[in-house]
Amino acid sequence: EKTLERLDPREIISLAYQEFGEHLVMTTAFGYSGIVLLSYVKDTLPQLPVYFIDTRFHFEETLKLAEKLKSEWKLNLIYLSTGFTENELKDKLGPKPYKTNPDWCCHYRKVEPLLDAFSEETVWLNSTRRDQSHTRSKTRAIEIDGRGQLKVNPLFNWTKDDCWNHIRKYDLPYNPLHDQFYPSIGCWPCTHPVDEGGSERDGRWAGSEKVECGLHLNGSRQTSQITTIPLKKFKGD
Numbered sequence: 001e002k003t004l005e006r007l008d009p010r011e012i013i014s015l016a017y018q019e020f021g022e023h024l025v026m027t028t029a030f031g032y033s034g035i036v037l038l039s040y041v042k043d044t045l046p047q048l049p050v051y052f053i054d055t056r057f058h059f060e061e062t063l064k065l066a067e068k069l070k071s072e073w074k075l076n077l078i079y080l081s082t083g084f085t086e087n088e089l090k091d092k093l094g095p096k097p098y099k100t101n102p103d104w105c106c107h108y109r110k111v112e113p114l115l116d117a118f119s120e121e122t123v124w125l126n127s128t129r130r131d132q133s134h135t136r137s138k139t140r141a142i143e144i145d146g147r148g149q150l151k152v153n154p155l156f157n158w159t160k161d162d163c164w165n166h167i168r169k170y171d172l173p174y175n176p177l178h179d180q181f182y183p184s185i186g187c188w189p190c191t192h193p194v195d196e197g198g199s200e201r202d203g204r205w206a207g208s209e210k211v212e213c214g215l216h217l218n219g220s221r222q223t224s225q226i227t228t229i230p231l232k233k234f235k236g237d
Helices: 009-023 032-044 059-070 087-094 102-119 159-170 178-180
Strands: 023-029 050-051 076-080 124-125 140-146 151-152
Touching: 009 023, 009 032, 009 124, 009 159, 023 032, 032 151, 050 178, 059 076, 059 140, 059 178, 087 102
Parallel strands: 023 050, 023 124, 050 076, 124 151
Antiparallel strands: 140 151
16 A cells, blocks of 8 residues: 655645545745645645735745745735734843744744634644754654644654656746745844854754744654555544
C-alpha cells in the first residue's frame, strides 16, 4: 500500500484536497519553504485559501513579496491580524513586548488570529520541514498537533537544499532578505542574520531560549496510523 511518506508534494496536496475539500487551508509567512509550497498550490489548487498573519511587525520585503505573489500568482490570499489596537496591546504587554514578553506578543499577534480563523474541522497545509530545527525533527506528512489540529506537511522530508534547488530550477521569486543571511524570516524585532554554518532558526529570538512562536505545537498524537492512502478510514480516529 503506497504511503504518504513516499508521495511528492503535489500528490500530497491533491490527496489532502480530495479527502478534506473546503476544510483545507494553507498558511505562509513567505519564507523560502513557503514559496516552494505555494508554487505547488498555485498549480494544483489555485483557489485554496492562503492565510498570511499580518503581525504589524513584518519586514517591508515580506509585505512586498506577499502583494507581488498575490497579484502575479492570483493567490486567494487572506490577511489575518489581531483585533487589538497597538495601544491596547501596549496596555496589556508593555511598550516593547517582543523584548519583555515575547511569548504573549506572539500569542496575540500570531497564534490568536490564526486560531480565530480556524475551526475544529480546518485542515492546515503548511511548509514545516524536519530539518528546520530540533523541535520539528519528527514532522510527518500528516499529523495532529498539540491542539488537536490536523496538519498536512507536504515538504516534511525536504531539505534546505531541496527547496533552494526547486526555487532556482523554476526561477521562483523569494524574499531578498534570504540573500542577506536571514535563513528564517519572521517579525523584524525578533529576526536577525545568521552566521555561516548556523542553524536555520538561530536568528529567531536570538539570545533567548524561545525557539517557536507557538503556532506549531509538537503533536499530542503523532499520526503514524495516518500514513497510508486512502485516508477516509482514519477520519475520526
